[in-house]
Amino acid sequence: MANIESILQETRIFPPSAAFQAQANVSGMDGYQALTARAAADYEGFWADMARASITWKKDFSKTLDESNAPFYKWFYDGELNVSYNCLDRHLPDKAGKTALVFEADDGAVTRVTYQALYNQVCAFANGLKSRGVQKGDRVIIYMPMSVEAVVAMQACARIGAIHSVVFGGFSAKSLHERIRDAGAKLVVTADGSIRGGKTVPLKSAVDAAIALGGCECVEAVVVYRRSGDASAWNAARDIWWHDLVNGMAQTCEPEWVDAEHPLFILYTSGSTGHPKGVQHSSGGYLLGAILSMQWVFDAKPDTDVFWCTADVGWITGHSYVAYGPLALGMTEVIFEGVPTYPDAGRFWKIIQNHQVTTFYTAPTAIRSLIKLGADLPKNYDLSSLRLLGTVGEPINPEAWMWYYETVGQNRCPVTDTWWQTETGAHMIAPLPGAVAAKPGSCTLPLPGIMADVVDEHGGSVPLGQGGYLVIRRPFPSQLRSLWNDPERYKKAYFPEELGGKIYLAGDSAHRDADGYYWIMGRIDDVLNVSGHRLGTMEIESALVANPLVAEAAVVGKPHDIKGEAIVAFVVLKGVRASGDEAKKIVAELRDWVGKEIGPIAKPDEIRFGDNLPKTRSGKIMRRLLRAIAKGEEITQDVSTLENPAILEQLKEAVR
Numbered sequence: 001m002a003n004i005e006s007i008l009q010e011t012r013i014f015p016p017s018a019a020f021q022a023q024a025n026v027s028g029m030d031g032y033q034a035l036t037a038r039a040a041a042d043y044e045g046f047w048a049d050m051a052r053a054s055i056t057w058k059k060d061f062s063k064t065l066d067e068s069n070a071p072f073y074k075w076f077y078d079g080e081l082n083v084s085y086n087c088l089d090r091h092l093p094d095k096a097g098k099t100a101l102v103f104e105a106d107d108g109a110v111t112r113v114t115y116q117a118l119y120n121q122v123c124a125f126a127n128g129l130k131s132r133g134v135q136k137g138d139r140v141i142i143y144m145p146m147s148v149e150a151v152v153a154m155q156a157c158a159r160i161g162a163i164h165s166v167v168f169g170g171f172s173a174k175s176l177h178e179r180i181r182d183a184g185a186k187l188v189v190t191a192d193g194s195i196r197g198g199k200t201v202p203l204k205s206a207v208d209a210a211i212a213l214g215g216c217e218c219v220e221a222v223v224v225y226r227r228s229g230d231a232s233a234w235n236a237a238r239d240i241w242w243h244d245l246v247n248g249m250a251q252t253c254e255p256e257w258v259d260a261e262h263p264l265f266i267l268y269t270s271g272s273t274g275h276p277k278g279v280q281h282s283s284g285g286y287l288l289g290a291i292l293s294m295q296w297v298f299d300a301k302p303d304t305d306v307f308w309c310t311a312d313v314g315w316i317t318g319h320s321y322v323a324y325g326p327l328a329l330g331m332t333e334v335i336f337e338g339v340p341t342y343p344d345a346g347r348f349w350k351i352i353q354n355h356q357v358t359t360f361y362t363a364p365t366a367i368r369s370l371i372k373l374g375a376d377l378p379k380n381y382d383l384s385s386l387r388l389l390g391t392v393g394e395p396i397n398p399e400a401w402m403w404y405y406e407t408v409g410q411n412r413c414p415v416t417d418t419w420w421q422t423e424t425g426a427h428m429i430a431p432l433p434g435a436v437a438a439k440p441g442s443c444t445l446p447l448p449g450i451m452a453d454v455v456d457e458h459g460g461s462v463p464l465g466q467g468g469y470l471v472i473r474r475p476f477p478s479q480l481r482s483l484w485n486d487p488e489r490y491k492k493a494y495f496p497e498e499l500g501g502k503i504y505l506a507g508d509s510a511h512r513d514a515d516g517y518y519w520i521m522g523r524i525d526d527v528l529n530v531s532g533h534r535l536g537t538m539e540i541e542s543a544l545v546a547n548p549l550v551a552e553a554a555v556v557g558k559p560h561d562i563k564g565e566a567i568v569a570f571v572v573l574k575g576v577r578a579s580g581d582e583a584k585k586i587v588a589e590l591r592d593w594v595g596k597e598i599g600p601i602a603k604p605d606e607i608r609f610g611d612n613l614p615k616t617r618s619g620k621i622m623r624r625l626l627r628a629i630a631k632g633e634e635i636t637q638d639v640s641t642l643e644n645p646a647i648l649e650q651l652k653e654a655v656r
């Protein structure tokens with residue numbers, strides 16, 4: 001792989017400038033090492049101190065970590081808090097008039113929301129939820145566009161102890177249906193539609209379609225925020241407009257004090273089976289991870305920073321670094337409704353200029369596509385407000401890193417490449433920008449208190465320079481607590497017996513260089529990373545075989561310049577193999593189908609047809625072979641165990 005080769009040759013190193021280091025929250029390697037040494041010497045004491053310093057507790061905790069029922073860990077578990085209180089109420093005495101959110105709409109309209117106004121809106125909506133019978137522990141699905149209201153809905157759930165599950169607005173009715181049912185949601189919050197790049201996409205009608213698929217009797221109400229003007233059917237017994245719900249509601253609402261382990265949210269993500277996993281996060285430990293990573297990795301300066309994370313609230317990044325982290329610190333943050341390329345590819349740079357953004361956090365895929373659409377565009381904007389850049393979601397190739405550093409950051413801003421996952425809740429491995437020197441393409445060193453390692457299949461550490469499984473050896477506060485409805489899968493997927501049953505297996509492979517720096521090599525399971533979005537190959541395969549034309553399907557990834565990975569599907573049709581125009585027609589039909597089954601992000605980039613798939617005599621699909629074919633590589637592997645070697649020639653032919 002070209003990317004891996006260029007990473008292996010990467011030797012450039014970028015230490016923090018003296019000026020950045022001097023003002024940093026964690027300054028110099030001494031500062032970093034003091035924290036890691038403290039964590040190593042007294043692990044629980046370290047985390048307990050951090051939790052007391054960062055979070056306002058209603059009732060202090062006396063217990064820090066419970067490992068008695070490993071891997072079901074508990075942190076700070078006799079303490080009581082409320083996450084929304086920590087994000088809002090505690091700032092009101094001195095920051096009521098400070099801007100919390102700067103919302104920039106797709107069309108450029110800007111709305112500023114102060115901490116007082118956000119508090120009022122969250123309380124009113126929380127009261128609205130209560131008026132519809134939502135109580136502590138009930139699940140609420142949030143299927144919303146990027147908006148102030150999406151954050152309000154999440155915070156309002158946190159305020160009353162309801163467990164939210166945000167579903168990305170790009171997921172289909174079918175995906176939404178699966179999540180509503182698995183979560184057993186009592187209420188769904190949505191909008192009539194979203195507006196992105198000048199186009200509207202209906203959301204409420206997808207909710208209707210999801211519920212119509214059946215088995216959603218749990219849903220008692222659907223709250224609809226009016227945004228796009230998209231029309232949909234209206235069920236007066238169930239549907240209510242957002243503005244009607246909050247009308248007349250009190251703008252104060254006593255927070256529900258919950259214990260630290262109370263689930264804050266469920267977020268579904270892809271794994272190696274056809275069904276997404278409901279990653280369940282806690283209140284106390286999760287909040288601590290969000291706060292510490294803001295301070296350590298983003299060097300947060302609440303009084304002067306303007307923070308902008310471009311992630312949608314439908315992903316973990318939008319949870320930790322849009323809905324919770326920045327607000328818990330009392331920062332000003334930008335929320336953007338639209339897309340980076342509308343009305344033109346300078347949109348991100350213009351937003352940074354107009355709102356004087358200091359800290360900018362986005363995905364490598366966005367960086368790569370913006371390089372392609374206008375490598376010189378950033379120069380047309382005043383980006384002097386920037387002081388720190390971050391990336392997340394996928395490996396960043398050194399070329400993109402250098403462009404980000406030189407052209408966007410003007411050789412002035414440290415770049416922090418943050419490795420973490422839906423499951424970890426917060427950054428795990430990333431340079432603390434005033435301490436750890438960066439190397440393009442490496443996420444560098446673990447955060448203080450994160451006991452990362454690279455191991456072999458028995459859990460033994462591998463020497464520097466050697467690849468292996470990325471693991472985290474000790475439990476840490478922000479990690480997932482379970483999989484919703486499926487604790488067995490939680491154990492199996494993340495704490496395999498082979499590794500002793502207590503070590504967190506991330507699902508990525510990695511190696512460390514001579515300096516101990518981590519280099520992420522990719523997933524070890526059947527998970528693809530397409531434009532920073534996690535997708536399971538099995539999910540896409542299940543969607544394909546659900547189509548009446550399809551007998552069998554196998555999905556693999558292949559490297560893609562911009563998206564990181566592209567989706568290639570090998571399909572066996574019922575009846576004869578399609579060719580010519582007929583094949584083109586079926587390809588279009590199947591792509592559409594997958595868009596409807598999962599969402600447009602899961603549409604295969606390429607579909608190839610065969611009379612059957614390459615299998616071993618025991619019937620296993622040889623995915624390694626399919627990956628080689630997808631990449632256009634010469635097949636050098638031993639194919640003698642193949643049942644049907646002749647099939648390979650057929651599958652080399654892509655439908656164009």
Ligand code: WTA
Nearest residue numbers: 392393394395417418419420421422520534
């Ligand atoms: C990948 C996103 C390399 C990785 C926060 C991980 C990365 C998966 C990086 C999690 C990075 C995330 N460098 N790879 N800096 N960050 N990944 O759950 O494969 O959507 O396991 O969380 O993305 O994706 P998820």
